[in-house]
Amino acid sequence: MSKGWIKYHRQILDNKLIQDHNCYIIFTGLLLLVDKDSGEYDTGRFTLSDRFKMNPSTVYKALKRLEKKWKMVTLTSNNKYTTVKVVKWHDYQATGNTNGNNKVTTREQQGNTKQELKNRELRKKEILGVFFEDKIWKNYPSRDGRKGVKKQSKAWIVNNLKEDQMKDFLTALNKYRRYLTKSDFQRPMDCQRWVKQWESWLDLDIPAEGELSKEVLAILEGMDKKNEQQ
Numbered sequence: 001m002s003k004g005w006i007k008y009h010r011q012i013l014d015n016k017l018i019q020d021h022n023c024y025i026i027f028t029g030l031l032l033l034v035d036k037d038s039g040e041y042d043t044g045r046f047t048l049s050d051r052f053k054m055n056p057s058t059v060y061k062a063l064k065r066l067e068k069k070w071k072m073v074t075l076t077s078n079n080k081y082t083t084v085k086v087v088k089w090h091d092y093q094a095t096g097n098t099n100g101n102n103k104v105t106t107r108e109q110q111g112n113t114k115q116e117l118k119n120r121e122l123r124k125k126e127i128l129g130v131f132f133e134d135k136i137w138k139n140y141p142s143r144d145g146r147k148g149v150k151k152q153s154k155a156w157i158v159n160n161l162k163e164d165q166m167k168d169f170l171t172a173l174n175k176y177r178r179y180l181t182k183s184d185f186q187r188p189m190d191c192q193r194w195v196k197q198w199e200s201w202l203d204l205d206i207p208a209e210g211e212l213s214k215e216v217l218a219i220l221e222g223m224d225k226k227n228e229q230q
Contacts, residue, residue: 006031017070022062039089042081044163149192156195172201
């Protein structure tokens with residue numbers, strides 16, 4: 001990724017995008033990160049947050065503005081990552097005017113994608129470990145149904161939880177735990193039922209700031225550094 005060059009026209013100075021500093025920084029970085037042939041880059045807001053030293057929510061909002069307001073990228077998300085595509089990439093980066101030093105081989109690009117997917121899977125496994133070790137799931141449901149519920153909950157998390165939702169997911173879990181401690185008579189729901197409505201607990205009027213453990217913060221904020229080191 002560090003080899004080669006791109007074309008960057010001085011006309012950008014006349015574009016109002018330059019006044020939206022976060023969008024300008026991220027867009028410029030994306031121009032250097034996307035695949036030279038497709039103009040696409042598979043990533044997540046935590047990965048970009050670590051690269052550009054911005055808050056994940058700031059990155060997310062800037063990407064949305066680049067898509068909706070400035071119409072300079074398109075965003076396509078699945079349950080593993082978000083694909084960012086630069087609009088009109090081929091119009092501005094015609095291959096006929098580039099030299100050999102600007103080429104990233106297909107093999108290298110595929111290798112980078114595979115490594116990034118591997119890192120995402122490792123993060124998802126660590127989130128699962130933190131989630132199922134929580135004591136609030138130990139007694140419900142009864143022993144006979146517990147194994148099946150855990151299996152279905154794990155499948156739901158793996159197939160539905162996106163990378164950029166992980167921190168919110170654990171924040172919701174912390175809010176739910178604190179909600180249970182407010183009443184000795186409140187019986188926890190089973191984890192399978194909880195994961196399907198986890199986002200509703202983000203709106204609960206119980207502060208969760210500072211409640212994430214060092215272990216969880218290490219997963220969410222430190223693991224993405226592996227992408228740079230691999």
